[in-house]
Amino acid sequence: MPRVALASAGDAEDIRTALDRLGVTIAADGDARIVDVRHVASPPPPGDTPLIVIAGADDGAALDRLIVAGASQHLAAPFDDISLARALRMAGVPVALPDTPTSTIADALATGHQGYLLRVALSHFDVVNAAFGREAGDALLSAAQQRIADLVPGKALVERLPGPEFAVLIEHTPDDCARNIIEALEHPYLTDGRPLRIGCLVGIAATQVGDTALALIRRAGLALAWARSGEEQVRWLPESDPLALALVDGTLEHDLPRAIKAGEIEVLFQPQVSVADGVMTGVEALARWRHPKHGEIGASLLFSTAARRGLTAALSRHVQKLALGEVSRWPAALGHLRVAINVSAREFGLAGFVTDLIAMIEQSGVAAERITIELTESELATDLTTASRMLAELRARACRVAIDDFGTGYSSLAYLKALPVDYLKIDKALAQDIAGSSRDRVVVRGVIELARSLGIAVIAEGVETGEQLALLAAEGCQYYQGFLYAPPLNSEALIALVG
Structure with a gap:
């Protein structure tokens, strides 16, 4: 019988009681074991044992560690029996769903279903939570799930995933289905009482013989990450693509x-420009991987790969040193x-x-005032008190602070007021919606308007047209970056641009 490790927050006895109700045994050789999410100092058990994290709102740091260690699913505490049962089923434990006749993706795959899984992620959804509250956000998620269910074929299955995501299992025509979902x-x-529009991205993976729901959703998640790093709303994970295979097989x-040791990680610099006069005022350092086999790999895919290997911090520091080294020679x-x-x-x-x-920074010779x-x-939403103190220390040493990709994360009005921040960067998708x-x-x-009222300057990312720039200027945006002015450049091209 499949095994599963559960990392819990709070009283593990509540989880044991829920597992008892579901008929799942807690024993050395049984289906599940429980560890305390707040005191996990080592990775999960070896082998193929899936790890489900059951964490509350205050357990973000521990949750992050476990995701890097290999956690496949996250249940928000408090949870109900159905949510726990579904998480266990996704992990391969044959648990009956209490009081519901609904089939699941795990059921379909267990009976040999072949087809495609679409992983659908809503874009800048958390801005809704910030502007209207979580109750409105939950209502929007329910409405989105209903729209998907209304348009997919009758035999298709639709399930909620953690966060603003859905999994859709269909038998055929995934491209047509993806386009219909995007339009809906x-x-x-x-x-x-106000009309609001949001977008979405879709990652598609084909089923394979012997697939588990977890494996299939992971592959669709890789396709989704690929979509986030590029320009396409829909992205396949074709099994014949060498880069796709390299992602799937590790x-x-x-x-x-x-x-990292061979010098394949490079840094490019994208100009940041004053909206008022079109003068370049700064640059953002962006990482690229020049892979000898797969060519250029962008920052999003590079850092998601680092996260799976547990190298995010090391890679981040390496890129910073590369960037500062180049800047010191300008x-x-x-x-x-x-x-x-x-x-x-x-x-x-x-x-x-x-x-x-x-x-x-001091060792590089670059003035902190320029950083x-x-x-x-x-990265800021877990512990506001600690984050505020650390950012204040950076600013006291003359560095400035920016919140990046605003509109794609937690988007809390509280932390915008609480944190010492100089710049707010509007995410590309949000800026282009204007x-x-x-x-x-x-x-x-x-x-x-919110940023301006708090004395925070705004930088719009991904500006590609004169129309977008004019509209951002009319709304009071102070800076922008994007292909309208220049793509990310190496130092030589940047020097030539300045003339």
């Missing part, structure tokens, strides 16, 4: 330590540019992070 989900939702993550013509370097959640959580980062530290929303209908501009306008 992009229709306006009525939220707090070859890519195996290559990463060698790539000519005087580039001496006025600010340089934004990204910091990962893993690195931000390390003891002595601020001291080590400041020491690295902006960029962190994503999820060129849609007047309704699309409501959220973007609200974010810019």
